[in-house]
Every structure is written in C-alpha cells, then in structure tokens.
Amino acid sequence: MAEGEIDRLTQLLARLPGLGPRSARRAVLQLLKRREALLLPIAQALLAAAETIKTCSTCGNFDSTDPCALCRDPTRDEGLICVVGDVADLWALERSGAVRGRYHVLNGTLSALEGRGPEQIGLDRLLARAREPGRRELVLALPATVEGQTTAHYIAERLAGSGLAVTRLAQGVPVGGDLDYLDDGTLMAAMKTRRPAI
Amino acid sequence: MAEGEIDRLTQLLARLPGLGPRSARRAVLQLLKRREALLLPIAQALLAAAETIKTCSTCGNFDSTDPCALCRDPTRDEGLICVVGDVADLWALERSGAVRGRYHVLNGTLSALEGRGPEQIGLDRLLARAREPGRRELVLALPATVEGQTTAHYIAERLAGSGLAVTRLAQGVPVGGDLDYLDDGTLMAAMKTRRPAI
Structure with missing residues (x-):
C-alpha cells in the first residue's frame, strides 16, 4: 500500500494538467518500475529546467536564454508583434509557422472578476514595445473569450491614433x-465575415 | 519556442501513462510557471522516492520499508495469499478493503509471445511461499485476459494435491x-455462475 513518499509524489503529480489522482498513481508506479530509464532522468530534467529556463524579459516566452531565441532571431519581421495571453499560445502559433514577426506574451487577459487590470497583465510593457520605431502592426491573438475580446478592445483603443x-x-x-459540430457563435462569425469564393 | 531543456522534459513526461505529447507540453508550461510550488517539489519528491522506495523482497509491493507495511502488519491473515500480476492491482484491492491476508505480486503473467515463462514472472518464489506451513488459501486475482487465466491455470496445477x-x-x-454496456463474455460468465437470488 502507498506510504509517505509515494502518496506525496502522487498528490504532486495529480496537480499537473491532464493527470487526475488515478492517472497520477499509475504514473508513479511506472516511475518506480523504471527508475533508471524514467524516474531519475525526469528528476534531473526538472532540476535542469528550473536552473536554466528563464522568462524572456522582452517578450515573456520561456527559453534557456534571455532574450529568447525568437527575440534574437535576426530574420524575423520587427514590424509585426503578435500578442498572446499565454506561452502555450505562442508555442502553438510558432508550430504552425503562421507568424514570422515577434511575439509578446501578456500575463493572461483582463478580468475584473479575478482582479487582473492592465497593470497585472503587463499592458504597459506591451504598449511601450508597440510604440517603438519601426513597428507596423500588432496582431492580437488573444483567446476568443469575453475576457480575451475585452483585452483586445482595450489594447486597440489605447493604440488608436498611433499609426499602428x-x-x-x-x-x-x-x-x-x-x-455540424461547430457552435452557433463560430458559424455566425464565419457567415458574417464570409469572403468571395474564387 | 521550445529549446533543449524544455523539449527534453516534454519528451520524458510524454512517456508517462496518461500523458501524450500535447498534455506533456501543457504540464511542462505549468511546471515552469509554478517553479516553487510545483516543479521543485516534484523534482525533490522524485529523488526522495528513488532513494527510499524499495521493492518488498517478500511480496513484491513498493514501500519505503522492506518487508513492506502489509507484510509487517501482524493483524493480517497469514493463511491467505492474494496473487496479483502488478503492484497497481495490489493497491486497488487494498483500497477496496477486500483482502485481509497477505499479497504476492508476480512480475506480470505468463506469455509465450513476450517470452515470459514461470521463471521470468517469479513463480518459484510464489510456490515456495504458498507451501510454507500455515497457508490455507491462494486467491488468484490475475487479469481476466487469456494470459492471466493461463497463469492462474498453471499455478492451480502446480499446487494440485498440496492441500491448499x-x-x-x-x-x-x-x-x-x-x-447494456457490458461485453458478451462478462454477461456469459455472470449467467453461467448465477446464484440463488434470496
């Protein structure tokens, strides 16, 4: 039966997204069975990540260097900044290859309910960066939620008249x-912004 | 964008049961965002588990002591041994409270295909333990698969005439x-072994 260390490890792993108490237990068993191949390498990779991974002070991405590899890449378009609400969204866009400019990760979206104002999500840093010379466009890739759209609206208003x-x-x-599987809101939006078919 | 350490950690976590590449990436992000509350405690708990958790040399359970807490518990019935194919099954039975005897964890089930014979799954250890004085019953709680049932049959044959x-x-x-949701095999078995309703 599980005792101290096993229970503690199970409870900690259950706090990861995607793992509940039951799958965390299965993961712990797998780890204990494969100590050399799995448990110790994961422990070491975690410690290495804790030591080397930094938050990029320019864009907010996670990387082993600051500025991050994306901010240092000289081939990327300085004129365009793509604004996301989470590093996960930056990674998703980057995998797609859709963005050849820079990124900016906000610390979430504005939320009166959860007490996140412009300061908490770091909007001043974004606005300052957006107003640097050479900027041309800010693409808001914020979540398609009420809060995401409120945030997008707020940013657009703050930059009105800036020429961006x-x-x-x-x-x-x-x-x-x-x-058939899409929600009404998406279908409504797709209909409203329909384009010529040719 | 993901680099060395992040990629490596993601790939290792994706090898845990219940986590695919995508959920492993989400887990890594969560870990990086919550270093003090999650990443470092998990790394430390993993190292502590690697150091302190042993395989019980009597029954095969994982515990911080050898013999394990279940084998040391003097209140349990020495006459009954419940045989399982995996530590996870032992933990499931123990949570249910169904077994008040001892356990024995085999190293999986017999499998000609995967080259697991009686030696590989540690059957000699089990048979020796079963034949110790004072034993009364061996409950085979092996998986309800062909291999599990083959293993159960083999053990029963080897112990025929032992008085157990x-x-x-x-x-x-x-x-x-x-x-309505049950498979035919289960319904067939339930019908065949039906019991008086009162």
Whole structure:
C-alpha cells in the first residue's frame, strides 16, 4: 500500500494538467518500475529546467536564454508583434509557422472578476514595445473569450491614433472542421465575415 | 519556442501513462510557471522516492520499508495469499478493503509471445511461499485476459494435491454496472455462475 513518499509524489503529480489522482498513481508506479530509464532522468530534467529556463524579459516566452531565441532571431519581421495571453499560445502559433514577426506574451487577459487590470497583465510593457520605431502592426491573438475580446478592445483603443495597424485573428470554420459540430457563435462569425469564393 | 531543456522534459513526461505529447507540453508550461510550488517539489519528491522506495523482497509491493507495511502488519491473515500480476492491482484491492491476508505480486503473467515463462514472472518464489506451513488459501486475482487465466491455470496445477485451496476472483456484472454496456463474455460468465437470488 502507498506510504509517505509515494502518496506525496502522487498528490504532486495529480496537480499537473491532464493527470487526475488515478492517472497520477499509475504514473508513479511506472516511475518506480523504471527508475533508471524514467524516474531519475525526469528528476534531473526538472532540476535542469528550473536552473536554466528563464522568462524572456522582452517578450515573456520561456527559453534557456534571455532574450529568447525568437527575440534574437535576426530574420524575423520587427514590424509585426503578435500578442498572446499565454506561452502555450505562442508555442502553438510558432508550430504552425503562421507568424514570422515577434511575439509578446501578456500575463493572461483582463478580468475584473479575478482582479487582473492592465497593470497585472503587463499592458504597459506591451504598449511601450508597440510604440517603438519601426513597428507596423500588432496582431492580437488573444483567446476568443469575453475576457480575451475585452483585452483586445482595450489594447486597440489605447493604440488608436498611433499609426499602428491593430488586427486580430480571423474567426471562422476551422480547416477540416465539420459544420455540424461547430457552435452557433463560430458559424455566425464565419457567415458574417464570409469572403468571395474564387 | 521550445529549446533543449524544455523539449527534453516534454519528451520524458510524454512517456508517462496518461500523458501524450500535447498534455506533456501543457504540464511542462505549468511546471515552469509554478517553479516553487510545483516543479521543485516534484523534482525533490522524485529523488526522495528513488532513494527510499524499495521493492518488498517478500511480496513484491513498493514501500519505503522492506518487508513492506502489509507484510509487517501482524493483524493480517497469514493463511491467505492474494496473487496479483502488478503492484497497481495490489493497491486497488487494498483500497477496496477486500483482502485481509497477505499479497504476492508476480512480475506480470505468463506469455509465450513476450517470452515470459514461470521463471521470468517469479513463480518459484510464489510456490515456495504458498507451501510454507500455515497457508490455507491462494486467491488468484490475475487479469481476466487469456494470459492471466493461463497463469492462474498453471499455478492451480502446480499446487494440485498440496492441500491448499486455490481460488480466483468471481467474474460477473460490476456493482452498479449497466447490463447494456457490458461485453458478451462478462454477461456469459455472470449467467453461467448465477446464484440463488434470496
């Protein structure tokens, strides 16, 4: 039966997204069975990550260098900044290859309920960066939630008259998406912003 | 974008049961965001587990002591040994409170295909333990697979004439189970071993 260390490890792993108490227990068993191949390498990789991974002071990405590899890449378009609400979204966009400019990770989205104002999510840093010379466009890739859209609206208002184009990702039918499974809001948005078919 | 340490940690975590590449990436982000509350405690708990958790040399359970707490518990019935194919099954039975005897964890089940014979799964240790004086019954709680049932049959044959009762868990409808969702094999077994209703 589980005792001290096993219980403690199970409870900690259960706090990871995607692992509940039951799958955390299965993970602990797997770790104990494969100490050399799994448990010790994971422990060491965690300690290495804790030591080497920093938050990029320019864009907010996680990387082993500061500024991060994306901010140091001289081939990327300085004119365009893509604004996201979470590092996970930055990684998703980067995997897609859709963005060849810079990024900026906000610390979440504005939320009166959860007490996140412009200061808490680091909007001043973004606005200062957006107003640097050579900037052309700010693409707001914020979540398609009420809070995400409020944040997008707030940013667009603060930059009105700055000469910067402030855009946001298109809403519509996902590529390969089945209309039958889509929510009404998405279908409504896709209909409203329909484009010529040729 | 992910670099060395982040990639390595993601790949290692993706090898845990219940985590795929995508959920491993989400877990890594969560870990990096909550270094003090999550990342370092998990790294430390892993190292502590690697150092303190042993395999019980009597029954095969994982515990911080050898013999394990279950083997040391003087209140448990020495006459009954419950045989499982995996520590996870021992923990499940122990949570249920169904077993008040001892356990024995085999190293999996017999499998000609995967080259696991009686030696590989540690059957000699079990048979020796079963033949110790004072034993009364061996409950085979092996998986309800062909391999599990082959293993159960093999053990029962090897202990024929030893005077030990060799039993196995009943098969049937799970408590709270919906007949409509059950497989034919289970329904067949439940029908065949039906009992008086009063």
